[in-house]
Amino acid sequence: xxxxxxxxxxxxxxxxLLLIASSWYFVIGIKNASLTELFSKxxxxxxxxxFKGLLGVGQEExxxxxxxxxxxxxxxxxxxxxxxxMAIGFSTIVMFLTVIxxxxxxxxxxxxxxxxxxxxxxxxxxxxxxxxSRAIPxxxxxxxxxxxxxxxxxxxxxxxxxxxxxxxxKLCAEVIEDTDSRxxxxxxSAGANRAQILMYGVFPTVLPQFLTxxxxxxxxxxxxxxxxxxxGAGGLGQEFKLSMSFFxxxxxxxxxxxxxxxxxxxxxxxxxxxxxxx
Amino acid sequence: xxxxxLHKRKFLTVFLLLLFAWSLMGVNWQEGVMHSSGISTAGExxxxxxxxxxxxxxxxxxxESSWLTLAYATAGMSLALILALIFGILASGVLxxxxxxxxxxxxxxxxxxxxxxxxxxxxWAWLFVASFGLSPYAAIFALAIPYGGxxxxxFADMINDVPEEPIKALRATGASRLQCLFYGYLPSxxxxxxxxxxxxxxxxxxxxxxxxxxxxxGLGYQIQLSLDDLHYDEVWTFLYFLIILVxxxxxxxxxxxRRMAQ
Amino acid sequence: MSEKNxxxxxxxxxxxxxxxxxxxxxFVVEKGELIALIGPSGAGKTTLLNxxxxxxxxxxxxLLVDGKPMSxxxxxxxxxxxxxxxxxxxxxxxxxxxxxxxxxxxxxxxxFFKSLFNLFIPQERQEATTALKRVxxxxxxxxxTSNLSGGEQQRVALARLLMQKPEIILADEPVASxxxxxxxxxxxxxxxxxKEEHQTVIASLHSVDYARKYFTRLIALKNGKLFFDLxxxxxxxxxxxxxxxxxxxx
Numbered sequence: 140x141x142x143x144x145x146x147x148x149x150x151x152x153x154x155x156l157l158l159i160a161s162s163w164y165f166v167i168g169i170k171n172a173s174l175t176e177l178f179s180k181x182x183x184x185x186x187x188x189x190f191k192g193l194l195g196v197g198q199e200e201x202x203x204x205x206x207x208x209x210x211x212x213x214x215x216x217x218x219x220x221x222x223x224x225m226a227i228g229f230s231t232i233v234m235f236l237t238v239i240x241x242x243x244x245x246x247x248x249x250x251x252x253x254x255x256x257x258x259x260x261x262x263x264x265x266x267x268x269x270x271x272s273r274a275i276p277x278x279x280x281x282x283x284x285x286x287x288x289x290x291x292x293x294x295x296x297x298x299x300x301x302x303x304x305x306x307x308x309k310l311c312a313e314v315i316e317d318t319d320s321r322x323x324x325x326x327x328s329a330g331a332n333r334a335q336i337l338m339y340g341v342f343p344t345v346l347p348q349f350l351t352x353x354x355x356x357x358x359x360x361x362x363x364x365x366x367x368x369x370x371g372a373g374g375l376g377q378e379f380k381l382s383m384s385f386f387x388x389x390x391x392x393x394x395x396x397x398x399x400x401x402x403x404x405x406x407x408x409x410x411x412x413x414x415x416x417x
Numbered sequence: 418x419x420x421x422x423l424h425k426r427k428f429l430t431v432f433l434l435l436l437f438a439w440s441l442m443g444v445n446w447q448e449g450v451m452h453s454s455g456i457s458t459a460g461e462x463x464x465x466x467x468x469x470x471x472x473x474x475x476x477x478x479x480x481e482s483s484w485l486t487l488a489y490a491t492a493g494m495s496l497a498l499i500l501a502l503i504f505g506i507l508a509s510g511v512l513x514x515x516x517x518x519x520x521x522x523x524x525x526x527x528x529x530x531x532x533x534x535x536x537x538x539x540x541w542a543w544l545f546v547a548s549f550g551l552s553p554y555a556a557i558f559a560l561a562i563p564y565g566g567x568x569x570x571x572f573a574d575m576i577n578d579v580p581e582e583p584i585k586a587l588r589a590t591g592a593s594r595l596q597c598l599f600y601g602y603l604p605s606x607x608x609x610x611x612x613x614x615x616x617x618x619x620x621x622x623x624x625x626x627x628x629x630x631x632x633x634x635g636l637g638y639q640i641q642l643s644l645d646d647l648h649y650d651e652v653w654t655f656l657y658f659l660i661i662l663v664x665x666x667x668x669x670x671x672x673x674x675r676r677m678a679q
Numbered sequence: 680m681s682e683k684n685x686x687x688x689x690x691x692x693x694x695x696x697x698x699x700x701x702x703x704x705x706f707v708v709e710k711g712e713l714i715a716l717i718g719p720s721g722a723g724k725t726t727l728l729n730x731x732x733x734x735x736x737x738x739x740x741x742l743l744v745d746g747k748p749m750s751x752x753x754x755x756x757x758x759x760x761x762x763x764x765x766x767x768x769x770x771x772x773x774x775x776x777x778x779x780x781x782x783x784x785x786x787x788x789x790x791f792f793k794s795l796f797n798l799f800i801p802q803e804r805q806e807a808t809t810a811l812k813r814v815x816x817x818x819x820x821x822x823x824t825s826n827l828s829g830g831e832q833q834r835v836a837l838a839r840l841l842m843q844k845p846e847i848i849l850a851d852e853p854v855a856s857x858x859x860x861x862x863x864x865x866x867x868x869x870x871x872x873x874k875e876e877h878q879t880v881i882a883s884l885h886s887v888d889y890a891r892k893y894f895t896r897l898i899a900l901k902n903g904k905l906f907f908d909l910x911x912x913x914x915x916x917x918x919x920x921x922x923x924x925x926x927x928x929x
Binding site: 319321322324325326327328329330331332334335338339340343344346347 | 758760773
């Protein structure tokens with residue numbers, strides 16, 4: 140017997156086909172973008188020149204063979220690392236402050252066994268703030284934040300934190316929603332109040348999972364630090380943009396190497412820690 | 418070992434707190450961290466949140482930019498899906514026969530995928546624009562490569578997690594490696610693949626919005642222009658469009674995932 | 680009203696939607712009694728325990744604990760001194776070390792800062808160690824609770840009750856998910872400790888053998904009504920047969 144597909148799935152399937160087709164039509168038909176033009180002789184020359192520049196072919200000062208440049212780049216790397224840690228730190232703090240009322244089972248009182256009329260209101264407010272935070276990319280946050288703060292790693296960290304607390308909050312609220320309520324009910328029957336239930340029942344259960352999410356987001360933040368730097372929010376990204384505008388191509392290569400090293404380290408730590416946390 | 422296990426968390430907590438404290442030392446707090454007019458600017462931006470510019474021109478512009486953003490994201494994502502399928506299947510190593518060739522294949526293709534996703538899409542975009550000039554393809558490729566890397570890695574993991582028994586049974590009937598792939602592996606991971614792609618699609622829309630930074634248009638570009646003109650009310654109009662776009666896709670993918678899980 | 684009566688239940692009824700869970704049930708419990716609630720599933724055992732634990736409220740009737748209505752125990756801390764609960768083994772926080780699960784029995788007496796501080800440096804270790812010794816787990820103080828077997832976890836729950844020191848212990852199928860040897864063990868310990876501490880126990884059990892072996896009084900429920908209420912040694916096999924019969928003989 141053939142399983143009948145739900146109409147929603149069928150609809151989605153065709154909607155996606157349509158969306159993909161019209162997107163490509165838009166790109167090719169209306170924007171007149173042509174692939175062949177992309178690989179024109181002229182462009183090929185540009186590209187080779189650009190990549191030769193990156194590799195430092197025929198250049199006198201090659202940044203990635205220069206000791207001073209390396210030490211400068213190292214400083215920037217450390218700064219970038221600091222920015223990423225600060226960013227995840229800020230978003231973790233905000234997440235912790237908001238995550239409890241943002242869980243559905245806290246809002247309806249099944250987890251803490253106490254009901255208050257304003258819980259749903261607070262729940263809605265926090266969830267909306269999560270959506271705002273999540274939907275706006277970190278670069279756009281950075282563009283706004285840079286209007287308020289002086290350039291440096293702080294606005295970068297704040298922008299990254301603004302985007303990530305919503306993601307972190309949503310993930311962690313779901314962890315709380317999945318916790319087993321039986322031990323918590325028993326704690327309540329042993330006379331624990333709301334704060335004690337959180338300390339003894341909820342946090343010990345959810346923290347390991349929180350930590351994996353925090354590390355996972357840190358890994359993503361690490362990758363994004365370079366981007367917020369583009370708008371003057373410090374670190375490797377800022378220098379990257381400067382070198383771009385001054386056509387210091389070998390410096391770009393050096394910065395990219397440093398960036399890749401950071402990303403690979405973050406990747407490795409977050410991967411390994413998943414086993415450690417268990 | 419026992420006491421380490423018990424105190425592990427305390428050590429970890431202290432270590433992470435110290436790390437955070439160290440990161441805070443990277444900021445020069447003495448000289449003041451805000452612009453002199455920082456707080457009033459923040460107030461203005463916040464106030465504009467409740468009074469977005471809803472004039473017809475801006476709305477039309479926002480709708481057009483939203484479509485551009487969505488179109489780039491969709492085109493990029495469709496390409497990423499193809500890349501991910503090819504590289505993901507290769508990186509899962511199910512196509513190679515010998516043990517040694519399998520490790521080799523897994524290692525090398527996982528490395529390629531790792532490299533693809535290690536570099537942020539905007540950096541890719543920059544590299545493409547620098548070498549090819551401004552073209553929608555720069556944005557599409559810039560999206561397709563890192564997203565292909567992420568999807569490919571997850572697809573490979575999914576394929577590797579497929580239980581061995583049904584595959585062995587298939588092999589026993591004389592199916593080739595390729596037939597195993599199409600009749601064994603792919604059908605069992607299809608749904609999770611679609612779910613994960615949908616989840617990433619939402620991220621791709623956000624990434625597509627910031628492609629403006631290399632001059633490729635879309636919502637991010639308009640936000641940037643309005644910010645430069647200090648028209649915060651327009652900024653919020655575009656931001657609301659972006660938020661709505663993301664929320665719609667998020668909702669759609671949630672519904673789709675729930676239906677498929679049934 | 681006798682001084683010795685710790686629980687008085689008077690004409691108590693509870694309905695869910697249309698279904699009758701308990702209908703005008705009355706009995707009196709004296710201090711120090713060990714009572715087993717028996718009866719087929721759906722007879723209202725769990726409903727009765729939940730009413731006593733004030734998780735549910737009765738539709739009608741009177742429920743007195745220590746001569747006072749349940750509403751006087753609405754404060755959780757006060758109630759915890761009066762009534763302690765033990766259920767199947769899923770009552771403990773698995774990720775915490777055993778000592779914290781035991782010390783959780785003291786939360787009713789602790790303020791915010793003491794409970795927070797306790798998570799870093801365990802307080803009242805002496806008492807916790809004694810409690811664990813009494814349940815026969817002296818060396819598991821710092822073990823992760825989820826690493827313990829089901830029987831051991833149930834003993835940790837008993838140790839928590841020793842710290843909590845309630846006057847009444849409500850046990851809802853305390854041995855439902857344990858194998859027979861472990862179940863014997865846990866019930867033996869529960870009743871022994873309750874005797875030592877002069878506590879009153881009301882336990883729902885699915886096994887009549889255990890009920891007769893460890894408890895002094897058996898209260899049988901059927902379809903939300905009292906079927907019999909007898910000292911353990913006066914219950915006859917015939918009565919039990921009738922209790923568990925699928926359909927009443929007409």
